[in-house]
Amino acid sequence: MTNLERLLSQYAAYHLDRNNIVTHFVGIPLIVFSILCLTARAGVEISGFSVTLAMVLIVLSSIYYISLDKLFGVLMLILFALVYPLAVNIAALPMWSWLGASIGIFVVGWVFQFVGHFFEKKKPAFVDDLIGLAIGPLFVLAEFVFLLGLRKPLHERILKEAQMKRAEMDMKAHTVS
Structure with missing residues (x-):
């Protein structure tokens, strides 16, 4: 089993219900986009070029995703590149408008997750393993x-593999109760 398969099956074990997956198609992109909006305002000028924290996050996460799977990683990078300009536009809003929009999008995304x-x-996968926060966006892309x-x-x-892991989780839950 590849590292990609292990990570996605672990995440998928918490996401076998179709309704849950559908809500994640909305919630996770909103959360990721809100993080880009929040971090697109912080940056430095290097030789007349603005390098934002959002850019750094995009590069680092894309490198991670590409290391797991070239196709999924490149697709994720393309998606990041498509939404980054919109995040920059939101980051350019006046302080309270930027914060309100970014935090509002973040909260709406999490509401979808919890529904x-x-x-x-x-419970969400990241409760048991924080890597779930990084795998969530990749899971949504893979499901698509x-x-x-x-x-x-x-x-x-x-x-x-996810169904086997889920059965193990359910067995542990029954023996603990």
């Missing part, structure tokens, strides 16, 4: 790719 976990009847009917063998391996 999804209500359907799932499971799988929804398009692409990379079926990978999807089947992840789903099979």
Whole structure:
């Protein structure tokens, strides 16, 4: 099992309900976008070029995602590049408008997340493993790719492993109660 399969199947074990996955299609992009908005305002000028904290986060997370899977990593980088200009525009708003929009988007994203976990009847994955915060965006991208009917063998391996992990989680929950 590759590192990608291990991480995605661990995350997927908390996300087997279709309603939960759908809410994550909205919630996670909103949360990631809000973080870009919040961090696009902090930066430095280097030889007349503005380097923002958001850019640094995009580069570092893209390197991480590419190290896990080249296709998913490049797709994630493309998505980041597409939304970055909008994040910069929001960061350029007056202080309270920028903060209000960024925090508002963040809160709405988390509301979607928690509604999804209500359907799932499971806590979010990051509660047990903080790497879930980094894997969430990759999970949503992978689920979208799988929804398009692409990379079926990978999807089947992840789903099979996630179902086994979920069964183990459920068994532990029953023995503790």
